[in-house]
Amino acid sequence: MKRIGLYFGTFNPIHIGHLIIANHMVEFSDLDEVWFVITPRSPFKTKQTLLDDHHRYQMVFEAVKEYPKLKPSKIEFDLPQPNYTIDTLVRLDEKYxxxxxxxxxxxxxxxxxxxxxxxxxxxxxxYTLYVYPRISNGAVENRFKEHPKIHHIDAPVMEISSTFIRKSHNMGKNVRPLLPETVWVYMDEMNFYR
Structure with missing residues (x-):
């Protein structure tokens, strides 16, 4: 049996923080692989700022192609929108x-x-949840603190955001160090987020 962690997000764009977390999870937990599930549209986000699904998939593909334990997934592209995680999980179980x-x-x-x-x-x-730390305010609900299906993984705290990258790039700031080199090249060639 292969244990696969699903890392959901719009990845608009994928950045080194995403890679560091995914790689840490696959190397320092019992997961065998991490799949980046590119979300066409989150029920909690507006679609206005999202690049086309194909371009975000391509950036994830470029970012993980050198990492055999990390994979891109476009499983949600064909699901009705807005989509919910439970529907994706059911589809993944049916298919894989x-x-x-x-x-x-x-x-x-x-x-x-x-x-x-x-x-x-x-x-x-x-399903089991693998939770990584974030700097944030407020407490996690008590019902989730000691839940047997929730594993807290001591991963690096990453506070890089795709929103910050998009805004900074649009302002002409150098965001290249925050992105995998292959993603930077693709983003720059396509003139995204300017």
Whole structure:
């Protein structure tokens, strides 16, 4: 059985923080692979600032191609929008469930609002959550603190954001060190976020 961690996000763009977290999870937990699930549209975000799905997939592909344990996934591209995590998990189990055990990766800040997710009880019943630390205010709900399906992983705290990268790049700032080189090249050639 292969244990696969699912790292959901718009990855608009993917940056070194995403790679560091994903690589840490696959190297320092019992996960065998991490799949970057590129979200066409989050129920909690507006689509206005999102690059086309194909371009964000290509940037993730470029970022992880040298890392055999990290994979891009466009499983959500064909699901009805807006899509919810539980629907994606069901589709992944239908399509790749033989021989694979899926888990979710999430930042501690997302765990605070996890009780608002559609069918969060079913997610916790059937899947494991791997939570990495984030600098944030407020406490995680008590029901999630000692939950047997929630594993807190002592990963590096990454406070790089795609929003910061987009805004800074648009202002003419040099954001190249915050991106995998292959992503920077693709982004620059396509003239994104200017």
């Amino acid at each position: 469930g033989d021989g694979n055990i899926f888990s979710l990766l999430m930042g501690e800040d997302n765990l605070k609002g996890f009780h608002k997710w559609k069918n969060y009880e079913a997610i916790l019943e059937n």
